[in-house]
Amino acid sequence: MEWDWVQIRRDLHQIPELGFQEWKTQAYLLDKLETLPKNRIEIQRWKTGLIVKVNGLDPKKRIGYRTDIDGLPIEEDTGLSYRSVHPGKMHACGHDIHMTIALGALYEIVNEPVADDVVFIFQPAEEGPGGAKPMLESSSFQKWQPDLLFALHIAPEYPVGTVAVKEGLLFANTSELFIDLVGKGGHAAYPHKSNDMVIALTQLVNQLQTIVSRNIDPLDHAVVSIGKIRAGSVQNSIAEEARLEGTIRTFQPETMALIKERIESIVKGIEYGFRCEATIDYGSNYYQVFNDEMLTKQFIELTTSLEDVTVQICTEAMTGEDFGYFLKEIPGFMFWLGANSRYGLHHRKLTPDEACIDTGIHVVTNYIRRKSEEGMQIRP
Numbered sequence: 001m002e003w004d005w006v007q008i009r010r011d012l013h014q015i016p017e018l019g020f021q022e023w024k025t026q027a028y029l030l031d032k033l034e035t036l037p038k039n040r041i042e043i044q045r046w047k048t049g050l051i052v053k054v055n056g057l058d059p060k061k062r063i064g065y066r067t068d069i070d071g072l073p074i075e076e077d078t079g080l081s082y083r084s085v086h087p088g089k090m091h092a093c094g095h096d097i098h099m100t101i102a103l104g105a106l107y108e109i110v111n112e113p114v115a116d117d118v119v120f121i122f123q124p125a126e127e128g129p130g131g132a133k134p135m136l137e138s139s140s141f142q143k144w145q146p147d148l149l150f151a152l153h154i155a156p157e158y159p160v161g162t163v164a165v166k167e168g169l170l171f172a173n174t175s176e177l178f179i180d181l182v183g184k185g186g187h188a189a190y191p192h193k194s195n196d197m198v199i200a201l202t203q204l205v206n207q208l209q210t211i212v213s214r215n216i217d218p219l220d221h222a223v224v225s226i227g228k229i230r231a232g233s234v235q236n237s238i239a240e241e242a243r244l245e246g247t248i249r250t251f252q253p254e255t256m257a258l259i260k261e262r263i264e265s266i267v268k269g270i271e272y273g274f275r276c277e278a279t280i281d282y283g284s285n286y287y288q289v290f291n292d293e294m295l296t297k298q299f300i301e302l303t304t305s306l307e308d309v310t311v312q313i314c315t316e317a318m319t320g321e322d323f324g325y326f327l328k329e330i331p332g333f334m335f336w337l338g339a340n341s342r343y344g345l346h347h348r349k350l351t352p353d354e355a356c357i358d359t360g361i362h363v364v365t366n367y368i369r370r371k372s373e374e375g376m377q378i379r380p
């Protein structure tokens with residue numbers, strides 16, 4: 001049976017689910033896989049994710065391809081007829097496209113198998129709390145652990161038909177950041193009898209913004225972004241509690257440690273200065289995405305030879321990806337796939353051009369086929 005990629009993408013787009021809650025998504029993927037010849041594939045469920053092995057004709061190695069499957073807690077504002085039916089949740093990072101491309105490549109390989117086994121990994125919780133690390137450590141993953149692993153991420157800023165990649169560091173080290181402040185609430189007319197957490201929080205936000213500008217070597221790179229703040233409950237009451245939520249990004253692991261040290265000092269100062277109590281939680285931390293040099297070089301060569309695909313060498317980005325944990329253990333790489341959207345990743349109006357799905361399937365399938373033609377070899 002022929003699959004309609006655009007329809008699949010739209011179906012998935014409508015049902016975004018947060019990390020480790022991707023039950024409907026898993027059921028949808030299983031429904032599709034159910035229609036494939038039973039003797040060609042084997043499936044393992046892992047939490048809300050899936051690991052699917054397409055059996056090779058004469059397997060000498062396992063080639064792995066990974067997609068993430070979760071959505072974000074963002075209210076969609078695209079106005080699309082197939083917009084999210086889950087209020088407050090959206091596929092705003094392109095994982096609906098990623099899943100469709102994975103299904104597409106899987107379908108191609110099932111219909112025209114290669115010599116080697118090909119393992120397709122549908123990984124939950126990339127946006128948080130992080131599915132890659134526990135999945136990598138699971139017995140399900142280890143049963144079919146691939147010898148090499150690759151993945152893609154859509155890139156709204158590149159036109160469709162573009163693959164952007166580089167050897168070595170591609171994505172940053174990341175850490176989430178949650179800080180809670182507790183002071184003393186009271187009537188807005190009696191500020192001297194309270195410890196106002198609105199003031200403490202705004203001071204804290206401003207002071208955190210001095211870390212990159214004043215403590216980090218200008219030749220190094222780092223980001224401290226606060227994406228959400230919350231304090232108080234009503235306009236004429238002094239806020240007793242406040243919370244900020246953000247993220248830290250660095251290219252060097254040591255810079256991450258330095259930033260955390262500075263955050264802790266600043267928070268101590270806020271506690272002292274505003275007579276409040278603070279707690280810091282670093283949430284989930286992701287290891288940098290570091291592309292294997294030889295495999296990336298070879299991927300560039302193999303992809304450059306494709307008609308209608310332009311390969312660009314990009315610079316590293318401050319985005320994070322828990323795919324970095326896989327690459328720490330298994331040789332492989334990640335690349336950007338041009339998706340041409342006026343609005344960027346994590347934007348409520350993100351609208352990737354669906355034409356990128358065909359390019360993605362083509363690039364991924366071509367790499368798997370060419371790699372399998374090499375026999376035992378993993379490295380070029």
Ligand SMILES: CC(=O)N[C@@H](CCC[C@H](N)C(=O)O)C(=O)O
Pocket residue numbers: 093126127128153174175176246247248284286318319320321322345
């Ligand atoms: C590609 C992408 O956008 N990835 C996310 C990964 C989230 C990491 C974590 N939740 C954090 O905020 O630190 C990103 O935000 O870069």
